[in-house]
Amino acid sequence: MDGHNFDQNFIEELRALLGDEKVSTSKAILDDHGRDESYHPAKAPDVVVFPETTDEVAGVVRLCASFKVPIIPYGVGTSLEGHIAALKGGVCLDLGRMNKILRVNADDMDVVVQPGVTRRQLASYIRDTGLFFPVDPGADATLGGMAATRASGTTTVRYGTMRDNVLSMEVVLPDGRVVRTGSRARKSSTGYDLTHLMVGSEGTLGVITELTLKLHGVPEAIASAVCTFETLGGAVRTVISAIQMATPVARIELLDGKTMEAVNRYSKLDYEIGPTLFFEFHGSPDGVRYTSELVKDLAQDNGGRSFQWSTEQEDRDRLWRARHDAYYASRAQCPGTEGYVGDVCVPISRLAEAIEKAQALLDESPYPTFILGHVGDGNFHFLIFIDTNDPKQIEDAQCLSEQIVAMGLELEGTCSGEHGVGLGKISALEREYGDALDMMRAIKRGIDPDNIMNPGKIVRL
């Protein structure tokens, strides 16, 4: 089935299954569900459904399977690589109403949620348990979407990505059967790792209808710190030493000098201008003091100036607000443009070189650009501010991005640290994996033989 050659019987059966109220073909709703937060062109689905239970999801999937209609699972649409564009039309499965937190197992430090629960909703719900969920990609994404795209963010250096924090899932397979990918046990050595196969599968293998997530103990004490460096290399050197010494560092973020300027202006702050590290340490009160002083020494040995640390909530909030606002601060410098966001991740020993090479490429372009990153993971983003209505400018940005990706791959890196493949990184994926892509194709064909699950994403068949 291609585009709008839609069998009207299919829509009728959807309505019969879910009731009229959970099935929409209104143009506004279709349009809203075909666009994520990226520059990728929108492509609306033919119909949007709003199931409320796993059974309803399974019913929709069975119906789609029998009519061979594409299915695109949807959270809140905060992805960045065109993940939700309905390239071949079909049904957008909006999971936003499946937003219940089903069970907090405090003793096991896990929580069972429906896929439409958002990150902030969960944080607020478990606030009084002494536990927290650490993965924070910035946007208030749904946990189902975060799992599907293998999201990460600022705390990965300590707590890992979604890969490390999903214990198991309930999944509706492309034929409508409902399965579990694993148990609630903390570890297992039983067969192929279906949980990790689904994490990052971007809706191409099935629909996630329930997640069991790991929680972590809220640390007794938290300290934050900020330090400006003479050189990028000095900043990266400091990070490498801190991690090697097994210090309990929970966040290490890097902003380049231009971004710091933008942040100062936007948030009315007066940070020094230069490559800057933002830190957070988790531990006991003595522990975070000890770590802060240790990292201060490391920073000073590597050309760090004015290392300031604090255990005050207020200082911490200001610092992370500034980090969080970096994108908006950068954009405010470039009125009338939108940011094209790049995403490359390399081994940390190659990070200074990667960023310097990226900077040189970006400096040759006529567009305003900024660099910032999750430096503890070797992951950096580059922002290119362009007029996204101008195809030439989009092409320029894509070309720059491809050059930076190629450079990152040469430095033993990966074409995406956290934004995923969607449709934007399909060629880069081929470049990164070569023949290993045939393993992915074999998996896709085996599990979704009719290619109805989010077709055209990750692998082209």
Next chain:
Amino acid sequence: MDGHNFDQNFIEELRALLGDEKVSTSKAILDDHGRDESYHPAKAPDVVVFPETTDEVAGVVRLCASFKVPIIPYGVGTSLEGHIAALKGGVCLDLGRMNKILRVNADDMDVVVQPGVTRRQLASYIRDTGLFFPVDPGADATLGGMAATRASGTTTVRYGTMRDNVLSMEVVLPDGRVVRTGSRARKSSTGYDLTHLMVGSEGTLGVITELTLKLHGVPEAIASAVCTFETLGGAVRTVISAIQMATPVARIELLDGKTMEAVNRYSKLDYEIGPTLFFEFHGSPDGVRYTSELVKDLAQDNGGRSFQWSTEQEDRDRLWRARHDAYYASRAQCPGTEGYVGDVCVPISRLAEAIEKAQALLDESPYPTFILGHVGDGNFHFLIFIDTNDPKQIEDAQCLSEQIVAMGLELEGTCSGEHGVGLGKISALEREYGDALDMMRAIKRGIDPDNIMNPGKIVRL
């Protein structure tokens, strides 16, 4: 190809490819390669080859593919569920000569090794780097074998299993092509997680010919502690509280009273008799002192007696030696028998109940039994000492094991925490996964359509 109907041309081509010295059909060598450390009946391969390079492995695999001959990758044969039995004959691929440590990337805290490198070999090689590889299953297994079986061990509570510590691999696919499952970047959101698919695949999807492993910083200080409890529940309660408080506990092991008695006798020690926890804490000198005192308080609140902690290497060595010898200590109590080792993992909140129920089942049997476990992970083993030459006794042990597995699954657990599926847990896997097993079958069929990779393990087709 079934059993010994071997095409003599095939053997000739193997010899032509590798040279006579790397191809053996000697009975002693065949027999040695058909048996692991478990009770499972041995099944020798038809030929054993000893490749020294990835190219040689790829050549062997291509040859096997064209003759449709089964391939069983082999490390040192320390697996416990019949993983290496050549059920349909074929070629045993002994990777023991691929034992080079190729590259230590200290700044990135990773190491690139060939699959035949053993755990102790790596530990010794990197001793002076300030880094260590944490996964310790007890046996001096090869790292390739540990990855293939998703091994774990005593340090999982802090450092994770092989799942968490393999960054990427080089793999020879069943058609002989050589691929990489990922890059050296610390995280990636690029497509299906091939690395995690291969970890735990038990040689059924391809041959691991190189591994990039995560290393960790050697902690500044290490403390160990031991504490005997009035009740099993009190011990488990202590563990749950310690983990919830985000204390940096690196090992927590449980031995039951009977095992403690055996250990005392075997190692000439005088531990109190009762459910006993062995701890290890990693951190700064102040940090491990702080944690030790904190856990001491938690233990005392939960009926723990005589909590002793120490930062002395000597005390630590004695304690972990006792833990490590628990199997031999138990066996020494039961001369003329071998241990049938069971392996179940449940959410930690269900662990006390699971162990008590297992104990009740074991107590009904006529055989000597012991229980010990990686209590921080909810993983416990039971030892049943039987005459493994007596089919009736093996059947009794299997029956007991099945009952305990069924009980563990009811408590939201998994049928194997760390020993894997091999051929011993195939029925349990079906019980655990239901329809999700079809995902595993689809993966297996897609990647190894001729079923030449370790056939008859994990899934039956």
